[in-house]
Amino acid sequence: MKGLAMLRIGEIGWIEKDRPACGPRDAIVKPLALAPCTSDIHTVWEGAIGDRHNLILGHEALGIVDEVGNEVRDFKPGDRVIVPAITPDWDSEAAQRGFPSQTGGPLGGWKFSNFKDGVFAEFFHVNLADNNLAHLPKGMSPEAGVMLPDMLSTGFMGAENARIEIGATVAVIGIGPVGLSAIAGAKLRGAGRIFAVGTRPAAVTVAKEYGATDIISYKDGDTADQILDRTGGAGVDAVIVAGGSPDILMDAVKMAKAGSVISNINYFGKGVGEQDILPIPRAGWGFGMASKDIATGLCPGGRVRMERLAEVVMHGRMDPALMATHVFKGFDKLEEALLLMKEKPRDLIKPVVLVEQ
Ligand code: NAD
Numbered sequence: 583m584k585g586l587a588m589l590r591i592g593e594i595g596w597i598e599k600d601r602p603a604c605g606p607r608d609a610i611v612k613p614l615a616l617a618p619c620t621s622d623i624h625t626v627w628e629g630a631i632g633d634r635h636n637l638i639l640g641h642e643a644l645g646i647v648d649e650v651g652n653e654v655r656d657f658k659p660g661d662r663v664i665v666p667a668i669t670p671d672w673d674s675e676a677a678q679r680g681f682p683s684q685t686g687g688p689l690g691g692w693k694f695s696n697f698k699d700g701v702f703a704e705f706f707h708v709n710l711a712d713n714n715l716a717h718l719p720k721g722m723s724p725e726a727g728v729m730l731p732d733m734l735s736t737g738f739m740g741a742e743n744a745r746i747e748i749g750a751t752v753a754v755i756g757i758g759p760v761g762l763s764a765i766a767g768a769k770l771r772g773a774g775r776i777f778a779v780g781t782r783p784a785a786v787t788v789a790k791e792y793g794a795t796d797i798i799s800y801k802d803g804d805t806a807d808q809i810l811d812r813t814g815g816a817g818v819d820a821v822i823v824a825g826g827s828p829d830i831l832m833d834a835v836k837m838a839k840a841g842s843v844i845s846n847i848n849y850f851g852k853g854v855g856e857q858d859i860l861p862i863p864r865a866g867w868g869f870g871m872a873s874k875d876i877a878t879g880l881c882p883g884g885r886v887r888m889e890r891l892a893e894v895v896m897h898g899r900m901d902p903a904l905m906a907t908h909v910f911k912g913f914d915k916l917e918e919a920l921l922l923m924k925e926k927p928r929d930l931i932k933p934v935v936l937v938e939q
Pocket residue numbers: 619620621622624732736755756757758759760761779780782800805824825826827830846847848849850879880881931
């Protein structure tokens with residue numbers, strides 16, 4: 583079978599591999615819709631998680647089940663499915679403690695394109711099919727559905743981890759597809775005022791649609807100062823960090839109130855200096871005593887999560903398809919779509935590839 587792989591740091595290419603084998607509780611799935619992710623860019627071109635050789639990329643997919651193991655109960659060949667980006671080992675110690683995304687070590691639930699072949703292939707393997715697949719609801723478009731495995735799950739987690747109370751003031755830094763999903767999540771959690779920090783016109787339009795009440799541009803000066811000004815010096819109850827370089831936590835801490843949560847969902851592909859650190863402002867963080875919590879998390883995966891996200895979409899709470907600005911047709915267009923994600927033209931939010939089956 584054919585797949586689009588990371589050949590080594592900084593290089594991608596098409597490769598041939600054997601079709602994966604199916605274990606008794608697993609499934610082999612063919613892609614129906616695929617989306618490249620900024621995380622693929624960090625992985626390949628920044629070497630953020632280390633070198634990988636001939637590893638098939640991709641972790642955002644809808645698919646059609648091609649084969650199931652003999653212990654799989656709820657899925658059969660031909661079923662259309664949502665495939666979560668994160669496919670935990672649900673019987674692990676971390677899952678039992680409530681952190682399934684971190685099974686088997688930090689980020690261990692993230693298997694596709696991390697330590698096993700990803701979904702940018704003619705066939706891919708899903709562990710624990712009954713736990714890690716969800717049926718694609720009839721009537722959900724592929725452009726909407728393919729946003730669930732990572733964009734909605736991660737963005738909504740950003741809002742969930744931010745402990746947003748009804749009426750809270752929230753700032754979302756970075757309005758790519760992850761930040762936009764976080765804005766939608768903040769609105770669903772009951773936020774009052776939502777500041778969106780970003781400038782690209784296509785993203786600003788969707789940010790307003792998803793619930794942003796104020797748009798903040800870095801071109802108009804220091805973004806934290808602008809938010810402090812607009813809140814009479816008070817700052818915000820929650821900051822969701824969904825973009826920016828390592829010093830972005832400096833801004834986030836500065837605009838956060840006492841009692842706030844800085845909910846980071848950004849993937850820092852690199853840090854600062856030889857020690858590879860992320861800076862936090864000492865005085866702004868009350869010398870370590872300011873009651874400004876910093877939360878982190880990896881996209882939640884699994885079947886129930888996908889089913890709940892599908893409920894949000896099928897009941898019209900938000901339309902994820904608004905983020906699909908560039909839609910390609912055909913598996914062969916994957917490389918072009920991935921390179922587009924790397925180049926990030928100003929009118930891009932998220933590229934999607936529809937695969938004919
Ligand atoms: P994106 O690049 O499309 O969006 C990030 C945006 O932030 C860009 O528009 C960029 O211009 C903007 N930005 C950069 N510096 C900024 C600043 N100082 N102030 C305001 N905006 C700034 O990326 P995306 O696809 O939306 O993903 C966002 C991040 O989330 C990436 O790092 C990605 O790898 C990560 N991610 C994390 C998880 C997770 O599980 N935690 C899952 C998926 C993606």
